[in-house]
Amino acid sequence: MSESFRQETRAWLEANCPPEMRQPVRDETDYCWGGRNAVFKNEAQRQWLDRMAGRGWTVPDWPSEDGGGGLSPEETKILKQELARIGARNPLYSFGISMLGPALLKYGNEAQKKRFLPEIARGEIRWCQGYSEPNAGSDLASLQTKCEDKGDHWLVNGQKVWTSYADKADWIFCLVRTDPAAPKHRGISFLLFDMASPGVSTKPILLISGYSPFCETFFDDVKVPKDQLVGEVDKGWDVAKYLLGHEREMISGMGLGGQSGALGEALREAVTADPALRADVARFDVDAMAFRAMSERFIDELKAGRAHPAQPSMMKYAGTELNKRRHELVMAAGGSDALEWESERSRKGKSAREWLRTKANSIEGGTSEIQLGIIAKRILDLPGA
Amino acid sequence: MPLYLTDDQAMLQDTARGFMAGEGAIAKELRHWRDKACKDGFGHALWKQFAEMGFTGILIDEAQGGLGLGHVEAGIVLEEIGRNLTPSPFLITAIAFVEAVRGTPHADRWYPGILSGDAVAAVAVDEGAKHRPEAIALRAERSGNGFRLSGRKQFVVQGASADVILVAAQADEGLTLFAVEKGAAGLDVEGVRLADSSIGARLTFDGVEVDADAVVGEVGAGDGALSRLLDAGRTGAAAELVGVGSAAMDMTVGYLKQRKQFGRLIGEFQALQHRAAHLYSEIEIARAATLKAQQLLDEGSPDVEAMVAVAKAKAGRASQLAVQEGVQMHGGIGMTDEYDIGLYMKRDRVLNELFGDPGFQADRLARMKGY
Numbered sequence: 001m002s003e004s005f006r007q008e009t010r011a012w013l014e015a016n017c018p019p020e021m022r023q024p025v026r027d028e029t030d031y032c033w034g035g036r037n038a039v040f041k042n043e044a045q046r047q048w049l050d051r052m053a054g055r056g057w058t059v060p061d062w063p064s065e066d067g068g069g070g071l072s073p074e075e076t077k078i079l080k081q082e083l084a085r086i087g088a089r090n091p092l093y094s095f096g097i098s099m100l101g102p103a104l105l106k107y108g109n110e111a112q113k114k115r116f117l118p119e120i121a122r123g124e125i126r127w128c129q130g131y132s133e134p135n136a137g138s139d140l141a142s143l144q145t146k147c148e149d150k151g152d153h154w155l156v157n158g159q160k161v162w163t164s165y166a167d168k169a170d171w172i173f174c175l176v177r178t179d180p181a182a183p184k185h186r187g188i189s190f191l192l193f194d195m196a197s198p199g200v201s202t203k204p205i206l207l208i209s210g211y212s213p214f215c216e217t218f219f220d221d222v223k224v225p226k227d228q229l230v231g232e233v234d235k236g237w238d239v240a241k242y243l244l245g246h247e248r249e250m251i252s253g254m255g256l257g258g259q260s261g262a263l264g265e266a267l268r269e270a271v272t273a274d275p276a277l278r279a280d281v282a283r284f285d286v287d288a289m290a291f292r293a294m295s296e297r298f299i300d301e302l303k304a305g306r307a308h309p310a311q312p313s314m315m316k317y318a319g320t321e322l323n324k325r326r327h328e329l330v331m332a333a334g335g336s337d338a339l340e341w342e343s344e345r346s347r348k349g350k351s352a353r354e355w356l357r358t359k360a361n362s363i364e365g366g367t368s369e370i371q372l373g374i375i376a377k378r379i380l381d382l383p384g385a
Numbered sequence: 386m387p388l389y390l391t392d393d394q395a396m397l398q399d400t401a402r403g404f405m406a407g408e409g410a411i412a413k414e415l416r417h418w419r420d421k422a423c424k425d426g427f428g429h430a431l432w433k434q435f436a437e438m439g440f441t442g443i444l445i446d447e448a449q450g451g452l453g454l455g456h457v458e459a460g461i462v463l464e465e466i467g468r469n470l471t472p473s474p475f476l477i478t479a480i481a482f483v484e485a486v487r488g489t490p491h492a493d494r495w496y497p498g499i500l501s502g503d504a505v506a507a508v509a510v511d512e513g514a515k516h517r518p519e520a521i522a523l524r525a526e527r528s529g530n531g532f533r534l535s536g537r538k539q540f541v542v543q544g545a546s547a548d549v550i551l552v553a554a555q556a557d558e559g560l561t562l563f564a565v566e567k568g569a570a571g572l573d574v575e576g577v578r579l580a581d582s583s584i585g586a587r588l589t590f591d592g593v594e595v596d597a598d599a600v601v602g603e604v605g606a607g608d609g610a611l612s613r614l615l616d617a618g619r620t621g622a623a624a625e626l627v628g629v630g631s632a633a634m635d636m637t638v639g640y641l642k643q644r645k646q647f648g649r650l651i652g653e654f655q656a657l658q659h660r661a662a663h664l665y666s667e668i669e670i671a672r673a674a675t676l677k678a679q680q681l682l683d684e685g686s687p688d689v690e691a692m693v694a695v696a697k698a699k700a701g702r703a704s705q706l707a708v709q710e711g712v713q714m715h716g717g718i719g720m721t722d723e724y725d726i727g728l729y730m731k732r733d734r735v736l737n738e739l740f741g742d743p744g745f746q747a748d749r750l751a752r753m754k755g756y
Contacts, residue, residue, distance in 0.1 A: 262750075262754055264750075264751055264754045264755075264756045265754050265755055265756065267756070268755060268756040271756050272756060278751060278756065279744075279747070279748075281751070281756070282747035282748060282750060282751040282756075283698075283743075283747050285695075285747070285750055285751065285754065286694070286695050286698040286699055286702075286743070286746065286747050286750060287670075287699065289674070289691070289692065289695040289750075290670050290671065290673065290674035290695050290696070290699040291670055293388065293670075293673040293674045293676070293677035293692070293695075294669060294670040294673040294674070296388045296673070296677070297388035297389060297673040297676065297677075298673075300387040300388045300389055301387075301388075301389055304387065304389070306389060314662075314665065314666045314669060317662075317663075317666060318666045318670060369659065371662075372658065372659040372662040372663060373655070373658065373659070373662070375662035375665055375666065376658035376659065376661055376662045377658075379662075379665060380638050380658075380661055380662065380665060381642075382638070382641060382642065382652040382653070382658050382661065383642060383650045383652050383653050384649075384650070384652070384653030384654075384658070
């Protein structure tokens, strides 16, 4: 049964994955994000998205009625193995898939699922996440963006920060305060709205990498229809936490890098001339391959409903710390070549900019210290606040 | 195959956990034999009980009277051995030796004794203070109908009590494994107590004569059997290390929840919480890597060797972290012989050295990856 699925999948991918989409991603412009104003780098990228979305394989394990592939956990795993086997690129990078979708599947009502999930699966709407605020970082639940019930609509005022790609997103899933009098974890609601709504504005933030993937996002008397609140009013924190688990899973995957996770082969030339670096890289490769096994185990346990609910925190912590180490080693191996910031030789400072980008991995989606605190309290059951 | 235990494997885990926590407990076995200065370093009665439970035949085919299970199951037993620091010939005899002689006449000769818990086997690989299987120098010269063995071995675990020792030697044709029986003329066995109270042995071969049928497999073709032995031994040691590390972590986290200083439980201090959480993460990753290596061994995957190196290195480092944090977080009481945490530190050190330490495994992985 699973063997025939594998054969069919292999044949379909062979016929439908364009050769360009089997090349390693070179830089951020190779990512396809979809959206109302989707920019496709080439025809192959568009085709690959259309074909995968056509089968529901951008979200293979979602139910077919929600735009997914309706595959079993085992079939999903086989599909991923077959995609990895030919080095296929991810057809669609999407916070809708990795974060909002799972939350809607669990907390959305039927109308919301029907309205939003299929367009997420097809990459028609690009989503951004409105969580952090200037005074609500690690202490996310102290967020202050105000949301008032105006009878026939919600009225939103406030500011978000570190909103990834807010300037390119079509819609936002946003945490807002609906009851300022309640204790901080209550009184929060989970709201969806169009970034084109009057009163929404964004301002990109220039980072140490020289890129601006994050924005400040301002809400000035933004009117939001009543049916765009997910779950119950004042109970958005449950949705928020559930979604954060998925965000952490996604971020933890960044530590994997390539098929085996190992780094040494790619750095062969630099490390053979430098025994101390070789030892560091070898030790990294042990950790990277071990983490790869952990990711496989985590996904298997998650699909079977056997993972501890706080396990994404452990994955996020370990994966991001690993990814930072990876890029430190890449920089060390690259030496002064890797320091060039603008030259074509360095592909406009690709290594250096990526290295700097990874420093945010252990901050965004809850810092490493927040994750360690969650592990300590929820998994190890240690006492205290 | 999903990377978690099947229902059958989880049942075996329950059985092994209960058995080892009862019969193999620290007070009952490790401390008992240590305090008696036992020359074997383990109890034969418990080895017989292992046999009655079926554990000694875990890797032996059903047709030969064993359970016909794999390395995942062997690892389940080993993790419990690690948790309880149970002194046992299980890893060397029932895993490394059984795997190395599989399919040879030596299997017919020794499996029955292993199945009944009467026989104990040892493996002699190391010749210096560090594990260097690529530099085996013990000589095997043709002599009459057989061979004459000359050289030395050390860190031969259970070598002083073994009925048979598998010896890796260099013949003119190349690396060859020999099964040398207890009491062979010219073989000097010096039992040495190690830091964890297990007994290793230094062996001196002074022209030890063995018959041609002592050869395991073909003359000059010992590489295959040796790497089967080492893959099985390293993966098994990794599983035992996961057990050692997990138990040390559990004991330490338990202590953080009961010890009070400054009027608070010390587990409330963030400095300790974060270190405990990091340790948890490392142990979980080590467990996953070890299970992956076990599954690949059972599947006969070509990728197994890299993962075995990863598992042994990762489990070694994680366990090392667990015992070091364990002693530190216990404070003064962790330094006392009366408290068990220090025993975990000693066992961890020995298991880390066995079949190559994390540095050896990382170097081996690097070579496999071509750098």
